[in-house]
Amino acid sequence: MQFNKYLPSLSLLIFLAIWQGVASYLHNNTLPTPQVVAVVFWQAIVSGQLPFHLGMTLLRLVISFTIAMLLGCAIGIVLGRSKPLNAFFDNWLVIFLNVPALVTIILCYVWFGLVESAAILAVVINKLPNVIVTIREGTRALDTDLMDMARCYHFSKTKTLRHVILPQLQPFLMGATRSGLALIWKIILVVELLGRSNGMGYQLHLFFQMFDVASILAYTIAFVAVIQLIELLILKPLDKKALRWRR
Amino acid sequence: MTDVQITIATKTYPNAAQPTIKDFHLSLTSNEFICLVGSSGCGKTTLLNCLAGLDTQYDGEIQVGQQHTAPKIGYIFQNPRLLPWRTVRENIELVLEPHQSPALIDPLLEIMQLTKSQHEYPERLSVGMNRRVAIIRAFAVNPDLLLMDEPFVSLDPPTARDVRALLLQLWQQRPHTVLFVTHDLREAIALADRLIFLASAPMRVISDIVVPIPRTQRHDETAIESFRQQLINDYPDIKQLL
Numbered sequence: 001m002q003f004n005k006y007l008p009s010l011s012l013l014i015f016l017a018i019w020q021g022v023a024s025y026l027h028n029n030t031l032p033t034p035q036v037v038a039v040v041f042w043q044a045i046v047s048g049q050l051p052f053h054l055g056m057t058l059l060r061l062v063i064s065f066t067i068a069m070l071l072g073c074a075i076g077i078v079l080g081r082s083k084p085l086n087a088f089f090d091n092w093l094v095i096f097l098n099v100p101a102l103v104t105i106i107l108c109y110v111w112f113g114l115v116e117s118a119a120i121l122a123v124v125i126n127k128l129p130n131v132i133v134t135i136r137e138g139t140r141a142l143d144t145d146l147m148d149m150a151r152c153y154h155f156s157k158t159k160t161l162r163h164v165i166l167p168q169l170q171p172f173l174m175g176a177t178r179s180g181l182a183l184i185w186k187i188i189l190v191v192e193l194l195g196r197s198n199g200m201g202y203q204l205h206l207f208f209q210m211f212d213v214a215s216i217l218a219y220t221i222a223f224v225a226v227i228q229l230i231e232l233l234i235l236k237p238l239d240k241k242a243l244r245w246r247r
Numbered sequence: 248m249t250d251v252q253i254t255i256a257t258k259t260y261p262n263a264a265q266p267t268i269k270d271f272h273l274s275l276t277s278n279e280f281i282c283l284v285g286s287s288g289c290g291k292t293t294l295l296n297c298l299a300g301l302d303t304q305y306d307g308e309i310q311v312g313q314q315h316t317a318p319k320i321g322y323i324f325q326n327p328r329l330l331p332w333r334t335v336r337e338n339i340e341l342v343l344e345p346h347q348s349p350a351l352i353d354p355l356l357e358i359m360q361l362t363k364s365q366h367e368y369p370e371r372l373s374v375g376m377n378r379r380v381a382i383i384r385a386f387a388v389n390p391d392l393l394l395m396d397e398p399f400v401s402l403d404p405p406t407a408r409d410v411r412a413l414l415l416q417l418w419q420q421r422p423h424t425v426l427f428v429t430h431d432l433r434e435a436i437a438l439a440d441r442l443i444f445l446a447s448a449p450m451r452v453i454s455d456i457v458v459p460i461p462r463t464q465r466h467d468e469t470a471i472e473s474f475r476q477q478l479i480n481d482y483p484d485i486k487q488l489l
Binding site: 146148151152154164242244 | 369
């Protein structure tokens with residue numbers, strides 16, 4: 001069907017038309033029209049404000065995401081392979097999983113001050129238990145036949161990790177990555193809102209105080225666009241590469 | 248030169264009422280092809296896992312060659328156990344030791360007729376081809392002892408016969424000490440120098456019989472069948488196993 005190809009663009013256009021219609025009808029500052037938002041968006045880019053604050057947020061995202069994933073995978077694999085360690089740390093995990101993100105953020109700022117490392121730490125602590133649990137489940141599901149094969153042929157620890165364990169964990173890693181990105185984005189904004197003087201969260205807070213809805217919407221669009229780009233340019237190709245061996 | 252001495256006094260699984268293996272002795276001389284014949288579930292795979300070092304919870308001693316270094320074991324499992332995310336060639340290269348050249352795989356691929364498929368992923372190949380890859384992988388490490396655990400069990404008879412012929416061809420070019428587990432007496436006679444018949448629960452040796460048919464006549468089905476009949480007539484114990 002040739003028509004199906006145009007459906008996504010068509011739905012986007014209809015969405016914009018509805019927005020335009022409602023905004024024109026209400027004629028209110030709290031719901032600006034798409035044109036107004038587009039102008040604000042363009043000005044924010046040209047002035048360098050939006051790229052700077054988006055960049056700061058992205059930087060925090062990359063750092064905290066990397067730390068949380070590396071640490072979470074290491075701990076998850078260890079807990080998945082060792083029953084006694086898992087029995088010991090399981091309760092800790094449950095506690096950390098259930099502490100509200102806001103509590104961790106406040107405590108980190110109270111204990112370590114309104115500094116960058118406290119902000120990063122707060123994000124990592126919020127994400128880490130999720131990664132650990134996902135990777136632990138993946139490690140428990142590892143194929144013992146393949147592990148025995150690796151042992152019988154004297155695979156080293158790194159060889160086993162790289163060629164036997166990680167490929168089996170791939171779906172779990174991608175799951176942790178996708179849910180992690182979504183979670184970290186949201187937490188970072190709160191972290192910035194509460195204790196940083198730059199980043200998307202800080203800016204949104206400012207716009208909120210000035211009831212500047214057009215800017216809030218402009219930043220939101222930038223935000224959604226960046227996440228879509230990460231999905232399209234990084235995650236989808238990774239998926240494709242990792243699954244090339246499937247029939 | 249690899250002589251293998253196996254003594255397992257007892258092997259009991261945790262919570263099991265009786266041992267799986269009891270008073271088991273077997274010696275293999277260098278480059279000997281031995282078939283272990285026993286009914287399913289009699290403990291053959293357990294024995295191979297002990298030999299491969301995958302199961303160390305047994306009472307006994309296993310000596311493979313000189314005891315100075317850990318023996319190199321080539322294990323062909325019941326399922327090929329290839330890594331599906333690595334190509335045929337990568338699967339084989341992964342087991343090589345650092346000093347071994349990857350080029351040594353080429354003649355093995357040639358004999359097993361897999362040269363063309365070496366860059367394919369296992370899931371895209373037939374079951375018989377995957378078995379052949381597993382055989383190459385086991386030979387590639389140049390093992391002190393080759394273990395084969397019913398490697399042709401799920402193949403249709405013509406494919407099994409073809410892969411068996413290729414295995415024999417490879418083994419005759421590169422002799423190794425082989426312990427081959429099967430419950431198919433015809434297959435055992437076609438392959439082995441010596442047949443070891445096993446009783447189950449607990450597993451122990453009941454007969455140790457040399458196959459007198461010369462290797463050049465092993466493809467002859469009637470010779471194999473008449474020897475099988477002779478075995479069944481001469482050893483009533485064996486008849487129960489089959």
